[in-house]
Amino acid sequence: MPTASRYLQVIAHYHVKPGLGDRVSELLGELTAATRQEPKNLGYDFYRSPQDPDRFVILxxxxxxxxxxxxxxxxxxxxxxxxxxxxxxVSRQVQSFEVSVNGDGVATAVQR
Amino acid sequence: MPTASRYLQVIAHYHVKPGLGDRVSELLGELTAATRQEPKNLGYDFYRSPQDPDRFVILxxxxxxxxxxxxxxxxxxxxxxxxxxxxxxVSRQVQSFEVSVNGDGVATAVQR
Known part of the structure; x- marks a missing residue:
């Protein structure tokens, strides 16, 4: 993922209802492709927990x-x-940081 | 993951050599269990990309x-x-934010 001097970093945790993980994984693949086309998107990737296949994180x-x-x-x-x-x-937790990186790499982040 | 008023958030991207993903997944499971016992650890979870099984992220x-x-x-x-x-x-990219959340939720993050 490219590092701009200003960007919004989002970490989204999705906990899927039992048995629906594979279908959600397919749907997230579709959503990923469409989101990456958005003019203001700098990156969108989803991952699945090998320890608990009902848990996904989207960066x-x-x-x-x-x-x-x-x-x-x-x-x-x-x-x-x-x-x-x-x-x-089952649940969805979204955490975002407005990050601005100045000359010496110090970032100011507003957590929403 | 609990939200303290101060914490270090780390996002680590691991790109594994072809064919070694399953073994790395096992090893990350071991590392996760040990790391969660560390006194200063507040959370440690690893995820694997369904779209590219050679890519992991650790939060x-x-x-x-x-x-x-x-x-x-x-x-x-x-x-x-x-x-x-x-x-x-193949590659490893570690991004960390020192986050301090004040009364009205504003977080200051030092990106390393």
Whole structure:
């Protein structure tokens, strides 16, 4: 993932209802491809826990907070995210940091 | 993962040499169990990409930067990390944020 001087880092934890992990994995693949086309997206990758296959983490980067807002408003997230994957979850925890990296590498992060 | 007012958030990306992913997954399971016993560790979870099984991400939290230093000095990381897993990698990228969350949720992060 490219490191810009300013970006929004998002760590999203998805805990899937038992037995739906494989289907969510497929859907996240679709969502990944569509999200990476968004103008303000800098990276979007999802991973699955080998120790608990019902747990996924998504690492996302946007140019800034408005990029995450645009992502959530996008038709593909409305359909795949809110409309399909999120109802298949037990829980969802999203943590984001607005990171700005100055000359000597010091980053200021606003945790939402 | 518990949210303290101060912590070190680490995102480590491991790209494994072809064919070694399953073995690294086993070793990361061992490393996870040992790391969670460290006094300054607040969380340690590893995930694997369904789209590219040679790519793992580890999400780690420590009380502060000295916790990551202690982790790297620990015998189990010397043996499992530096001694076994890291030689099995194509690449390794570690990003860490020293996060301090004040009253209104504003976090200051030093990106290492």
């Amino acid at each position: 996302e980067r946007y140019t800034d907070a408005s990029g995450l807002d645009d992502h959530r408003a996008a038709p593909h997230f409305q359909r795949l995210g809110f409309g399909t994957i999120i109802p298949m979850l | 780690e939290r420590y009380t502060d930067a000295s916790g990551l230093d202690d982790h790297r000095a620990a015998p189990h990381f010397q043996r499992l990390g530096f001694g076994t897993i890291i030689p099995m990698l």
